Amino acid sequence: MSNYSISVFDPDESRLNTLAYEFEMKGIKVTTARRIEQIDKSEMYILDISFGLENVERLSKTGSLIAVTADEIKLEDWQKLLKSEIPVFKHPVSVNSIIEGFKDYFNKPIEDIAENTQRDPLAHLLEDKETLPSKNIVDMNGNGNPKEEISVTKTRQRKLQSFKQVIVSVYSPKGGVGKTTLSMNFAAMCAEHPMVESVCLIDADRQYGNVMHTLGIKSKANLADFCRNINSLSSWEEIKQNLYRQSDKFYILPNPPSPIESLDVRGSEFASNLSVLKEYFDVIIVDMAPQLDEVSNAALKHSDIIFLVTTTDSPTNQSVKSFIKDYEKILKLDSSKLHLVVNRVLKKAGITVKDIRGAFPNVEFVGAIKEDGMIQNSANKRIFHTLKFGNSEMTQIIETMMGFINLYSDDNRRGVQLSKGGLLRMFRKRTREEIAYD
Ligand SMILES: Nc1ncnc2c1ncn2[C@@H]1O[C@H](COP(=O)(O)OP(=O)(O)OP(=O)(O)O)[C@@H](O)[C@H]1O
Numbered sequence: 001m002s003n004y005s006i007s008v009f010d011p012d013e014s015r016l017n018t019l020a021y022e023f024e025m026k027g028i029k030v031t032t033a034r035r036i037e038q039i040d041k042s043e044m045y046i047l048d049i050s051f052g053l054e055n056v057e058r059l060s061k062t063g064s065l066i067a068v069t070a071d072e073i074k075l076e077d078w079q080k081l082l083k084s085e086i087p088v089f090k091h092p093v094s095v096n097s098i099i100e101g102f103k104d105y106f107n108k109p110i111e112d113i114a115e116n117t118q119r120d121p122l123a124h125l126l127e128d129k130e131t132l133p134s135k136n137i138v139d140m141n142g143n144g145n146p147k148e149e150i151s152v153t154k155t156r157q158r159k160l161q162s163f164k165q166v167i168v169s170v171y172s173p174k175g176g177v178g179k180t181t182l183s184m185n186f187a188a189m190c191a192e193h194p195m196v197e198s199v200c201l202i203d204a205d206r207q208y209g210n211v212m213h214t215l216g217i218k219s220k221a222n223l224a225d226f227c228r229n230i231n232s233l234s235s236w237e238e239i240k241q242n243l244y245r246q247s248d249k250f251y252i253l254p255n256p257p258s259p260i261e262s263l264d265v266r267g268s269e270f271a272s273n274l275s276v277l278k279e280y281f282d283v284i285i286v287d288m289a290p291q292l293d294e295v296s297n298a299a300l301k302h303s304d305i306i307f308l309v310t311t312t313d314s315p316t317n318q319s320v321k322s323f324i325k326d327y328e329k330i331l332k333l334d335s336s337k338l339h340l341v342v343n344r345v346l347k348k349a350g351i352t353v354k355d356i357r358g359a360f361p362n363v364e365f366v367g368a369i370k371e372d373g374m375i376q377n378s379a380n381k382r383i384f385h386t387l388k389f390g391n392s393e394m395t396q397i398i399e400t401m402m403g404f405i406n407l408y409s410d411d412n413r414r415g416v417q418l419s420k421g422g423l424l425r426m427f428r429k430r431t432r433e434e435i436a437y438d
Pocket residue numbers: 172174175176177178179180181182205289290343344345369370371372373375376377379
């Protein structure tokens with residue numbers, strides 16, 4: 001018997017059957033409905049947008065887990081759903097992305113839920129929580145207290161957004177393109193995001209990493225010691241002692257103090273430390289060295305998303321091209337993880353952002369950031385540029401990067417686009433000036 005109670009609503013029969021079949025292949029039985037009145041009362045609902053936004057909002061008040069599926073969605077509708085913390089998935093929906101999005105639910109199956117499932121007309125289904133009979137509320141604690149049950153379910157739904165644990169790498173085969181600047185500012189902004197509880201920035205440029213130089217801080221903690229002292233049995237207290245604490249939510253694992261010592265760090269140790277850190281941090285950001293060594297390979301392999309940084313300079317783009325080839329052919333890694341950021345864009349370089357996009361048609365483009373003296377100025381003053389300059393181009397692009405890990409800012413500068421089979425993504429509308437740069 002399936003431990004889950006999931007109803008899928010979609011008027012399109014073939015989409016409905018495909019999704020049900022894919023769930024079944026994972027050993028999860030779902031009930032399906034092509035008409036609203038056929039929907040079973042469940043713990044979780046996967047609802048095509050034709051279910052109606054008002055109905056979705058009413059249903060969400062009962063504390064159920066809800067995912068909306070759509071081909072297209074209006075910006076204002078998307079914003080409304082975002083406010084209610086309801087994720088939107090693009091048709092054809094991938095079961096993996098739903099399972100990933102609702103990790104908490106799928107990791108902790110609720111026993112015997114299926115027995116509570118019963119056919120109910122929509123009117124009953126959408127009853128307000130105040131009037132909902134307690135037997136129809138999923139009893140998550142077995143104590144039958146509806147108020148508590150609703151709040152637990154709501155918390156879970158919130159967790160689904162805040163706990164989408166992710167490892168992000170920032171890489172370029174060339175030095176000086178802005179990997180560290182982007183990594184540090186990305187980490188600082190993630191730590192400011194209300195849905196994020198913990199961020200760890202790893203300076204994986206083992207030999208000449210300069211995160212701590214940029215911050216002007218000396219720390220005893222470093223990657224070489226971390227690898228020596230920490231393993232999967234280490235406590236949070238021990239882990240904490242081997243990290244530098246930037247703020248309550250933001251920790252840093254600095255590079256080893258000497259370039260020679262750094263060579264002790266093995267790729268396998270780095271990979272196992274990533275899995276240790278995954279237990280404690282919502283967002284892990286790896287600032288990589290500009291070469292491919294065993295540590296870089298481990299970072300690339302274990303990342304959920306890789307921001308590949310380039311500039312308006314031909315040799316850098318040649319190197320990026322070779323990297324992409326090796327990444328797919330030799331490292332056999334999934335190129336859909338690669339996301340291109342063009343940084344330090346110069347107007348008279350003779351290569352435009354458009355040229356670069358054309359050269360990498362298969363790599364998702366994130367955005368472009370012009371060469372801006374204020375970025376170096378911030379680094380020289382040891383401040384996080386993006387925290388000080390909320391409207392700068394780098395801040396806007398980092399917000400877009402955050403959208404790729406489903407951390408959104410509720411901002412009208414943005415437009416909406418759905419990514420195939422995955423969660424809804426936000427894209428910033430480009431300014432006139434940027435378009436002129438193409
Ligand atoms: N858009 C930008 N405009 C102007 N300066 C920038 C920009 N982005 C980064 N910089 C500056 O460029 C320099 C190199 O940046 P950074 O150290 O981030 O590059 P990197 O790719 O990490 O280099 P390395 O490979 O050596 O680690 C720094 O002084 C940084 O302040």
